[in-house]
Amino acid sequence: MATFSSWENRLPWIQYPLIVNAPMSGVATSQLATAVTRAGGLGQIGHLDDMCVLSKELDRARNDLQDIMATLPDPDQLPLGLGVIVFGSPLESWMRLFATYKPAVAWLSFAGTMEMKTWAESIRRASPKTSIWVQLGSVHAALDAAQACRPEALVLQGSDAGGHGHQAGASIISLVPETADAIQKQWLTTPLIAAGGIMDGRAAAAALTLGASGLVMGTRFLGAVEAHIPQIYRDAIFSASDGGQSTARSRVFDEIWGPNFWPTTYDGRCLRNRFYEMYTNGKDIKTVRAWLSAAMNGPEAGDLDVQDTGSLWAGTGVGMVNVLENAGDIVRSIRDDTKARTRIN
Numbered sequence: 353m354a355t356f357s358s359w360e361n362r363l364p365w366i367q368y369p370l371i372v373n374a375p376m377s378g379v380a381t382s383q384l385a386t387a388v389t390r391a392g393g394l395g396q397i398g399h400l401d402d403m404c405v406l407s408k409e410l411d412r413a414r415n416d417l418q419d420i421m422a423t424l425p426d427p428d429q430l431p432l433g434l435g436v437i438v439f440g441s442p443l444e445s446w447m448r449l450f451a452t453y454k455p456a457v458a459w460l461s462f463a464g465t466m467e468m469k470t471w472a473e474s475i476r477r478a479s480p481k482t483s484i485w486v487q488l489g490s491v492h493a494a495l496d497a498a499q500a501c502r503p504e505a506l507v508l509q510g511s512d513a514g515g516h517g518h519q520a521g522a523s524i525i526s527l528v529p530e531t532a533d534a535i536q537k538q539w540l541t542t543p544l545i546a547a548g549g550i551m552d553g554r555a556a557a558a559a560l561t562l563g564a565s566g567l568v569m570g571t572r573f574l575g576a577v578e579a580h581i582p583q584i585y586r587d588a589i590f591s592a593s594d595g596g597q598s599t600a601r602s603r604v605f606d607e608i609w610g611p612n613f614w615p616t617t618y619d620g621r622c623l624r625n626r627f628y629e630m631y632t633n634g635k636d637i638k639t640v641r642a643w644l645s646a647a648m649n650g651p652e653a654g655d656l657d658v659q660d661t662g663s664l665w666a667g668t669g670v671g672m673v674n675v676l677e678n679a680g681d682i683v684r685s686i687r688d689d690t691k692a693r694t695r696i697n
């Protein structure tokens with residue numbers, strides 16, 4: 353397990369335990385990321401395809417965080433993480449971004465080991481002080497990445513997680529300890545960060561007990577004021593309960609919109625909806641797409657439930673996200689509760 357002092361060197365503004373917002377594409381913008389960093393966590397900005405928009409987000413964050421940056425050993429470093437969905441992303445453009453903004457963490461997800469290695473090496477050249485974190489969903493993939501990329505942390509994404517992840521996955525309850533043992537057997541000391549299903553201090557304390565050195569939350573932050581999501585999406589999150597029933601993992605949530613570019617390793621967890629039910633009940637994807645198109649363009653389009661016409665990414669913990677809160681309050685309350693439960697100061 354990484355000690356607090358090892359985070360202190362790389363992320364000096366962090367308070368124990370390390371709490372991180374997932375770099376949710378389109379949802380985790382500078383507003384959410386700066387609020388989490390200000391509360392003593394690691395705020396992260398999610399992947400965007402549009403480099404202009406992303407640069408503006410990073411500029412905004414840099415402006416907002418000037419006071420914290422002035423206290424860092426390297427005042428040029430942006431006290432945030434930046435998420436990259438690696439497959440299909442243009443390496444050169446991203447390297448310009450890393451060299452310009454020098455985020456404290458580069459969060460790499462969704463690619464094979466060799467591609468991750470190329471990205472890790474390129475980021476280290478473009479911004480040598482940026483820590484490399486790689487998100488993975490299996491023991492095998494985690495070991496491969498630890499050996500090939502030598503990341504500063506491995507993020508272990510369990511199958512409860514909202515959004516995209518490994519189709520063949522396990523929950524963090526077995527993924528984290530088995531990976532911790534496997535890493536140790538290889539004489540590696542890579543810190544592990546747990547993601548997937550963590551909603552409160554109980555789960556956070558459990559994740560630390562399992563061998564994680566920090567915790568990531570995505571779904572919990574969908575209830576944050578600073579999350580960039582439409583109100584109808586947030587309302588659907590607040591109304592959902594019993595996440596094992598109300599969410600599902602499937603590739604249909606990408607396939608419904610046309611050709612699915614996601615590698616077959618991955619599917620995604622969303623709120624269950626009409627097109628998911630049709631697909632799992634045996635309708636082929638063309639029929640399901642035709643239904644959705646007719647429904648959205650038909651006279652009753654306005655009466656359709658947003659859940660049935662969109663892929664609303666959410667994890668199994670969705671039933672515990674019921675109220676609108678400031679991101680900073682989420683970080684502080686989970687931190688205090690986790691500390692009380694683990695009796696660590």
Ligand SMILES: Cc1cc2nc3c(=O)[nH]c(=O)nc-3n(C[C@H](O)[C@H](O)[C@H](O)COP(=O)(O)O)c2cc1C
Nearest residue numbers: 374376377461513514515548549569570571665667
């Ligand atoms: C709305 C949403 C969007 C997400 N987008 C991304 C993304 O762009 N990149 C990524 O690596 N993970 C993404 N994830 C997955 C998270 O990184 C993380 O693994 C997950 O949120 C953790 O599980 P939890 O949602 O139960 O907290 C997303 C998750 C959600 C809920």
